[in-house]
Amino acid sequence: MRIASRGLPLLVAALAIAYPWLAPNYYLVYAGALTIMYAAMSTSWNLLGGFTGYVSLGHSAFFGLGAYGTGLLVINLGVPWVVALLVSALLVTLFAVGVGIAAVRVRGASFVIVSIALVSMMNLVVQGWRSLTGGSTGLQVPSPFPDLHRGQTHMVFFYLFLALLGLALLTWWYVSRSRFGAGLRAIREDEDKAESLGVPTGVYKVAAFALSALFVALAGGLYALWFGSLDPIFVFSILISSYMVLMSLLGGVRHLYGPLLGALIVAPAGEYFLIALGETQIHLTATGVVLVLVVLFMPEGIIARLTRKRAGPSIPDQSADQRLQGVVS
Amino acid sequence: MSLLLQGLALGVLTGGLYALLASGLSLYFGVMRVVMVAHPAFLFLAAYLTYTVHTALGVDPFLALPITVPLFFVLGVAVQRLLVARLAPENLAMMSVLLTFGIALTIEGLLGTFYTGSYKSVSMEYATKSLTIGDVHLPYDKIIAFGVAGLTLAVLFAVLVKSRFGQALRATIQHREAARLVGIQTERVAGYGFGVGLATAAVGGTVLALITPFFPASHWVWIGKLMAIIVVGGLGSVVGAALAAILLGVVEGLVLVTVDATWATMMFYVFLFLTLLARPQGFFGGRLAHRF
Amino acid sequence: KTDEPGAAQSPGQQQGPVKIGISLPLTGDFSEPGKGIQEGYQVWADQVNAKGGLLGRKVELIFRDDASDPNRVSSDYESLITQDKVNLVFGPFSSRLVIPAAKVAESYNMLFVEPAGAAKEVFEQGFKRLFYAAPAIAGDHYNYLADYLTKLPADQRPKTAAYASLDDPFAQGTAYGLRDKLAAAGIKTVVDEVYPPETTDFAPIAAKIAAAKPDLVVGGTQFEDSVGLVRALQELKVQPKMAAFSTGPTLAEFPSAVKGAAEHIVSPVGWSATSTFTGNQEMIKRYKEMFNGDANEDAANGYTVGQVVEAAVNAAKCVDPTKECQDKLTEQLRQATFDTIVGPLSFDDKGRPEQAHMIQQYVNGKVEIVLPEQAKTAGLVYPKKPW
Amino acid sequence: MSSLRTEGLTKAFGGVLAVDAATVELQDGKINALIGPNGSGKTTFFNLITGMIKPDSGRVLYREREITRHSPHRIAHAGIGRTFQLCRVFPRLTVLENLLVAVRRTRLRELLAGLHDKGEIERARHWLRRMGIEHLEDAEARDLSYGQQKLLELAAALMAEPDLVLLDEPAGGVNPALIDRIVSLVRDLNAEGRTFLVVEHNMDMVMSMCDHVIVFDRGAPIAEGPPSQVREDPRVLEAYLGV
Amino acid sequence: MSEVLLTLEDVVAGYGRAAPVLRGLTVTVRAGEVVCLVGPNGSGKSTALKVASGLLAPRSGRVVLAGRDVAGLSPQRLLGLGLAHVLQGHSVFREMTVAENVRLGGFSVRDPAKLNARIEAVKELFPVVAERWGSMAGLLSGGQQKQVEFARALMLEPSVLLLDEPSMGLDPRNTQVVFDQIDLMRRTGVAVLLVEQNARRALEMADVGCVLDLGRVHISGPARDLAADPRLGRLYLGGAPAT
C-alpha cells in the first residue's frame, strides 16, 4: 500500500519524463504536449472547483488573456519570452482578483453564468480592440526557438507544460494540506458556517480564483509561444473551459490526480472520436453522450469510484449492546 | 433623434423576443435550480422541426406549434425523469451544467447529422414587412414575436404562480419529502415542470425560425445572452426576467445605433457585472437570503 | 524518430494510392462551407481516379474534422503528415484556419494549396508554399464592380455608400476592398459598421443605414448575417440603388431565405455554373451524380485546388512527401499558369492569385454573371428595383 | 467589566421589528441564558452580534471595543463563537476536518502552515473526547445522527477557542441523556473562564444550568436576573411561560 | 380495546446500500391512542415514521394501515387512507408564503368550503400563522416555522398522525398548544405515533411508550410505567425521574 501510493506517482512521473524519447514520432510528442497542457489546466481549474465547489466555465478567459498578454509583450515590447510569460501571467492574476471580487459574490448556478459571461466578454474585447490585438485577424506570435525544427519545438514545450503541470500539482497538494485548503473546503460545504468559524470566505474565494487563474494564464502563455497563432474566438471559447471541467470531474475533483487522469482519458478519447466518427457531426453526439453518462454514473469521478465507497452510517454494535444490557436485564 | 426613437422601438420589440427565449430558463433555473445550458440548443431543435413541418406541408410556421409544443413537453418530461432526476441534490448546480452541456452537444450533433451543417430558414412574406408610425418602422416579425412573448409569459406566470400545478411544483423543489406528504406526486410534477420549460422552447424556436436563419451550431451565441438576462432579472422571477430582457433589448438597440455592435453585445455582460456589484440577487426578484 | 526531418522515405510511400490529407471544419461555425469544399474535393478525386489516377496511382482522400478549431486544424495536419504519411495536403476552409494549418505544412516542407484563405493577412505571414486556388484575394473580389461604378457618368454614379461587415478577416476584407476604391473615387462613406459574430439582431444596424439613406449598401457578410441584413433593410424600408453582399447570396439557400428580396443583389463570385472554363461542366455534372444537388462556389473552390495540384504533379512527375518532390511541385505552382474551372490561374511570389472575381446578380430570380464584360450572361441592372 | 454589551441594537425586516432597541449586558464569566417566546428575536440578536446580519442602528461592544458591522470572521477572531439553531456542520468533511476548519488563521504564515500540525490534531481530539464522539473522528459529518451533529457543532465552535460562546438551542432535538452531558460540559468550560450565552426553550436546562437569565419579548429584554427570580416574574410568566 | 389502525411488523429498513437502520421493528397504534417512541439520537425513530408514511420502502416486514398491507405504497396513497406525517426539523416550503404553505397542506382536499373552515381553525390555533399570512415561510423564526408545519398537517384531518419531535424549538406556550391538540385528536379517535426527545413530558400524556434502540423496540408498556423506571431514566430520559 505504502509502496503503491508513493511508487506509482514516481513511476508515472518517470514515464512522463521519458515519454518524448519513447514516442515513435513527433506527432505523438505533439499530442502528448497538448494532453499535458490540458492536464495542467484542469489541475489548476480544480484549485477553484475542487476545493470551493465553484464551477467556472470561464477559465478559458484566463487562458486567452495569458496567451494574448504573452504574445503582445513579445511582439510589441520585444521582451524575452520568459519575461513576457511571467509578466502576462501576473497581470492576468491581478485581473482575476478584480473579476473575482465581483464574481464570487454569487453562489452556485449564478456563478456558472457569470463565468460564461466572462469568456464572452473577453472575446468581444479582444476581438473589438483591433488596433492592439489584431482583432479577428488574430495574432501571430514568433516562435521563441526559431532554430529548432517543429518536432524539437514540441519536445521543448512538452517539458515546459510538464513543469507547469508539476507546479500545479504541487500547489494543489500543498493547498490541500494547508489551513487555507481546509477553509476552502469548508466554503464548499457551507459558506456561512465557515464564516462564523472565522474563515474570511471572501478573501479565500478570491485568492483561490486568482491562484487558479495564474496557472491557466501560464498555460495560455506557453500555448501562445508554442502554437504561434491566436484567434479570439478560439482561445476565448467555452469549449476549452468545458474540457477543463469535464476532465476534472471525470477523474474526480476531490483528488490530486483526478484532473490529470481525466485529461489522460479525455484528450485521447476526443482524438479517437474525431478520427473514428469525424466525417459527420455525430462525434459531437458521442462526446455529449459520454458527458451525460459520466455525470449520471460517475459524479464523484473515476478515482472515487475505484478507491472508496462510502460505507454509510453504521451503528457501533458493541457500545449499544452494553447500553442495552443495563436495561433489559 | 428619429434614429434614437427607431433604436428604442426596435429594442423594446427585440427585448420581447429575448424575454420569450429566456422564459423557460427562468423556470428551470429559478424554480427548479437546474442550470440549463441546453435551452438554446432546444430552441434550435424546435426551429428545425418547425422548418421541417413548414417545408413538408407548406404551412405557416405557427401551425407547427400544435406538433412541437406537445412534443417538447413530452421531451421535457423525459429529460427530467430520465436524466435530471438522477442528479444528487447536493451538487445539482455543478452537475446540471455538465449534464445539459452534454445534452446540447448531443442535439447539435444530431441536427448536424440529420439536417447537415447548412443553413436553413423559414421565410414568410409578412416577416419582412413593417408597420410605419411616423418615422419609426416596426417590423411585423418582431411585433409577432413580442405578442407571442407576452402571451407565453402570461401563461407561464399563470401556471407557475397561480395554478395548483405551479404551487405543487415549487413545493416539490423546496422540500420534496414534505411535498410528498401533502399529497403531491413529486416525480410527476417535477417532470411536468421541465416539460413546461421545454414547451416554451418550442414556441421560442418557432419565432426564432421566422426571424433568423440557423444551423446546428447557432445555439452557442445565445447561451451567454440569455443567461445574462436571467441573472439581471433575478433568479426565479418570471416577471423580472421579462423586464430585464426588455431593458437589455433597449440598451442593446440604443447602443447599437449610437455606438457600435461590439459594444451593444457587450452591454449584456456589463449589466451582468453591474448587477452583481449592486444587487447580487438580481434587480427584480431573487431567491431568499439564507436564514442563520 | 520516424518523422525526423530528412528521414528516409519508406518505400511503401512510393507505391500504393496517393494519399491526400485534408482537415476541414465539418462541425462548428464553418461547417456549412466546410462541407461544400469536402464535396468539391471528392468530385475531383472521383474524376481523377476514373481517368486512372495521379501518375497512374489511385487517389485516396483522408478527411479530418477540425470542428472549426485552429488547435485541431494543427493537430490534424500534424498527424496527417507524420502518422498517415500522406503524399500531399490540401487546405482547409476559412482564413482563420488556413494560417495555423499552413504553419504546420510549411514546417514539414509540404506544398499547401488552399481553397479558402482569401484574407490579405494570410499572405503576409511569409509562407513559401502556400497558394490560394481562386481568382483573387478578398480585397480584390469587388474590383470589377468598383471599376463599373467609378466609370458611371457622374449623374448616375452613387454619391454615398454604407458598409456593414462581419468582424472576420475575409468578410471584412471584401467590403473594405470596395470601400477603399470607392472612397478614392469620391463616393462618400456614410456608414461603416463592423459587427461581431455574436450579433443576432440586425435591425438596429439597418436603422443606422436607413437614417443615412445611402445610394449603395455593401455587406461584408457570410450567410446568416447577409440574410439578417437583407431582411432588416427590407423591414426598415431602405431603398438603395444597389445592394452588394459577399458570400451569402452565392449560396443556394439564399433566395429562399430572403424570398423576393434577392432580386438585383450583386455579389462577387469566383466561379460560375454557366462558364465553360476547363472541366467546369463535367464537374457540375459529376457533382450532380454524386450528391444529387447543384454544385456551389465552395465545391468549385475545392475542385480547383485538386485541378491545380493535379497539373503540378503531372508536370513535376512526382508525388511523394519528400522535400525534393514538394520543392518541385512548389516551383511548378509559382511558374505555371493553370487551366481550371474558374479560368486560368497563376500566382505571385506570395501565393496570391492574380486574376479577378466575377460579379453575379440575381436577375429575374436567376443568378447571372453581369461583370466583367467578356464573361457576362446578362446586363447589370442598376439601379435595382425596390424590395 | 462586561464581556459583551449591546446598545439600542435594532433590526427590522420589512415591517417586522425583529430586534427593537435591545440594550443588553452579559455577565462576564457566567452562563447567561436568553429566553423568550418564538419569534421574539433571539436568533436575530445572535446574528447581529456575530455580524451575519447588519443592524439598522445601535452598537455592539465586545470587551468595550466596538464590533458593530465587522465581518463575521473578524468577530470570530475577536473571540466570539456560536452554534446555529438548525445545526450546521460541513456535511462532506470528516469529523476531524470539521474541527480543523476552526483553527485560527490570521497571519499568512499560519494560513499556509500544514493542516496536519500535530498540536492542532491533538487539540481537536481533545474536544472530540470531551463530547464523547472521538470514535467518529473519520466519519463524514453527514453520517452522524442529529444529536451527534449537535455535539460536533459545539466542538467546532469551541475549537476556535472563543471566550464568549453563543449557543442557539443546544438541547433542541437532543436526547435527554445527552443533554445532561452538554450541561456538564458547559459548566466545565465555564469554570475554565468562558462566558456563555444560551438560547433555550428547555426550562429545566435553563434553570439548572444558568447563572443569569435575560428574557426577550418582541425584540427587547423585558426582564433579567437569576433564574429563581426570573421564574417568578409576572411579566415573564405572562409573555413566555403562558400561565 | 379499540381498533388497531397502524402496525409495523418486523420491519427492516435502511438507506442506500448501508446496513439497515431498522432491524425488525414492531409497533402497534390503536384508534384513540397516543404511542410515544423514545430512544437515543440515531436509533431509527425518524426512519420508523418514514417507513410508516411511505417515504421509505421497507426491505422486509409488513406495514398495515387500517387493515391493509401498505408497505411500498407511495405517500400520496397513504394520505388517501387518512395518514399524515409531520417531519422532524424544518420542512416548510421556504420560498412560499405562509398562506401557500397552509393551503398546500390541504392539497388533496378538494372541497373549498372545508378548506376554508380548516384554515380559519388553524389560524385561531396559531396566531402567528394569521399574523404572518403573507410572509415567506423561510423567513420566519425557527419556532414559527414549526408552528406553520404543524398547522399544515392539521389541514388534513387524518385518522393516523405521525409526529416527529413536534415540540422541538417551540416555546413552552406553543408546546402546550401542540400537546393539547394531540390530546384533542386522541379524543376524537385519531391514532397518534409520537416521537419526542422531550421524553418525560411526552410520556406523561401518552398511553403507550416504546423504547427504541438499535432499530428495535426493546421495552414497551404503559407510558407512565416507563417514565418511572429509574434505569430507563438514566439511559434515555436524562436526569432523575420527576417525582
Ligand SMILES: Nc1ncnc2c1ncn2[C@@H]1O[C@H](COP(=O)(O)OP(=O)(O)OP(=O)(O)O)[C@@H](O)[C@H]1O
Ligand atoms: N431574514 C428575515 N426576514 C424577515 N423576517 C425575519 C428574518 N429573520 C427573522 N425574521 C423575523 O424576525 C422575528 C424574530 O426572529 P428570530 O428568528 O430572531 O426569533 P427567535 O427568537 O429566534 O424565535 P425562535 O424561538 O422561534 O427561534 C420573527 O418574527 C421572524 O419572522
Ligand SMILES: Nc1ncnc2c1ncn2[C@@H]1O[C@H](COP(=O)(O)OP(=O)(O)OP(=O)(O)O)[C@@H](O)[C@H]1O
Ligand atoms: N437520509 C439518510 N441517508 C443515510 N443515512 C441516514 C439517513 N437518515 C438517517 N440516516 C441514518 O440512519 C440512522 C437512524 O436515523 P434516524 O433519523 O431514524 O434517527 P432518529 O432516531 O430519528 O435520531 P434523532 O433523535 O437524532 O432524530 C442514523 O444512524 C442516521 O445516520
Ligand SMILES: [Mg+2]
Ligand atoms: Mg431562534
Ligand SMILES: [Mg+2]
Ligand atoms: Mg429523528
